Amino acid sequence: MTLKIYGMSASRTSRNLWMAEELGIAYEHIPVKIADAASDPDIARLNPNLRIPVIEDDGVVITESMAINLYLAAKHGGPLAAGNAAEAGLMAQWSFWAVTDLEALSLTVLLHRLVLRGEARDAARAEAAEASLARPLAVLDKALARGDGWLVGGRFTVADLNVSAIVHWLAAARMDLSGVPNVADWVKRCRDRDAAKTAQKLP
Amino acid sequence: MTLKIYGMSASRTSRNLWMAEELGIAYEHIPVKIADAASDPDIARLNPNLRIPVIEDDGVVITESMAINLYLAAKHGGPLAAGNAAEAGLMAQWSFWAVTDLEALSLTVLLHRLVLRGEARDAARAEAAEASLARPLAVLDKALARGDGWLVGGRFTVADLNVSAIVHWLAAARMDLSGVPNVADWVKRCRDRDAAKTAQKLP
Structure with a gap:
């Protein structure tokens, strides 16, 4: 099946x-x-x-x-998967980290900068979320600098996919990522992949 | 090392x-x-x-x-680990579910029913969190009923450990779990294990 x-x-x-x-x-x-x-x-x-x-x-x-x-x-x-227990642990680590440290704040930015219209949109909430994101985004930026531009194993893996799927919300909402240049470059490289583009065109 | x-x-x-x-x-x-x-x-x-x-x-x-x-x-x-890809997926699923659906609410109950003292304790916040927990706890209760009292593979695994470590906060805060009897029984069985007791005694 x-x-x-x-x-x-x-x-x-x-x-x-x-x-x-x-x-x-x-x-x-x-x-x-x-x-x-x-x-x-x-x-x-x-x-x-x-x-x-x-x-x-x-x-x-x-x-x-x-x-x-x-x-x-x-x-x-394949290359997106873990090659050993350590890589699997790191892929899980980054996925949990994205859920706990990035997701709720990033969703707030997405909603209040891009999705919601009129009175429902609250710029102050977006600003507060962006300020709170400074610290986790700095952690991510440092990790990407240390990892040759990827989170685990020096290549694009499920860790990059899972985390960049959230950071993409910030890019889509045009949040200024110039203070975290490794993040800005990485999310673009992730989202420029053919598979990401194909998935985004689906209903 | x-x-x-x-x-x-x-x-x-x-x-x-x-x-x-x-x-x-x-x-x-x-x-x-x-x-x-x-x-x-x-x-x-x-x-x-x-x-x-x-x-x-x-x-x-x-x-x-x-x-x-x-x-x-x-x-x-060993028995706590996944025996195949499906079990590994379910162990990850339950761990993410616990983080997104249980953890923040359960921490609020723990803090405002047990940990915080005096003016810092806010019973209204605890009550609101308990009300919000009704739905995820019902999901957990049904899963335990279907799974012979365990979350994955009919035995105690890392999924039970990860989820019950959070539900234990509710039991410690004496939240009424009588409406979810499978959860109440399961968290007691998990926490009665020698390894849980030994870990709890550590500094």
């Missing part, structure tokens, strides 16, 4: 679509919308949290976008 | 100490306090985020408590 990826591209599902494209594996995309997830019968059957993304892979059901990508990398191998 | 685990037991480091005890591996515990982490020379050298926990394992440095445990499980194997 083909891998099924549930969730519209303009959501965290984009990370998993990007991953599937990087791996060059066959998959079926079911673009369930964020707003429809709670009432969608497939989502109700597959994810008790009633949200996207979720994948169904020959009977294996996995939720949480970061975990899905670590699973797909480990299953299919 | 022996595994070194940096961080006081009364912190997220307890998860990693518990894991090392479960695996029965030799390790050195350096009980850096939360308040001292930002100025500790070892932490400055090992973790640019300037916080605990962090481990040093024969030259491999890993941060993020959940990632450390997934790394230790994968490296040392």
Whole structure:
């Protein structure tokens, strides 16, 4: 049975679509919308949290976008996957770090600089989030400088994919990243990959 | 070189100490306090985020408590570790789910029901967090019912350890878990393990 990826591209599902494209594996995309997830019968059957993304892979059901990508990398191998236990640990580390230190703040910037319109948009909230992002972005910048422009193993891996999928929100919201030049360069290199572009064009 | 685990037991480091005890591996515990982490020379050298926990394992440095445990499980194997790619995916899934859906709310309950004293304690914040926890705890309860009392593979694994280390905060804060009886029973079974008790007694 083909891998099924549930969730519209303009959501965290984009990370998993990007991953599937990087791996060059066959998959079926079911673009369930964020707003429809709670009432969608497939989502109700597959994810008790009633949200996207979720994948169904020959009977294996996995939720949480970061975990899905670590699973797909480990299953299919290749340069994006860990070559040993240390690399796997670092790929998990960076994925957890992105979720705890970057994601909520970056989503605030995305919403209040780009997505929300009119009164719903709050520039002060975006500014506060940008100020709080200075410290984690500096950590990321230093890591990229030390790692020859990549997070793990001197090459593009699932760690770069998972973290840059979030930092891309900041780039899309035109946040000034000139103070963290390694981050600015890296997120562009990540997002310029053919697989990222293909995934972004999906419904 | 022996595994070194940096961080006081009364912190997220307890998860990693518990894991090392479960695996029965030799390790050195350096009980850096939360308040001292930002100025500790070892932490400055090992973790640019300037916080605990962090481990040093024969030259491999890993941060993020959940990632450390997934790394230790994968490296040392045994019943707590994944037996295949699907189990590894589910162990990562539950660990990410705990971080995104449980951890911040559970910490609020712990702080405002147990840790903070006097005016710093805010019962209304604890109550709001408890109300928000109803939905994820119901998801957890259903998963435990389906999984014969465990999250992955019908046995105690790193997934149970990582998630129950957070739910334990709720039990410690005496939150009423009678509405989620599978969760209440499971967190007790997890925390009654010798390795959990040994780790909790560490400085």
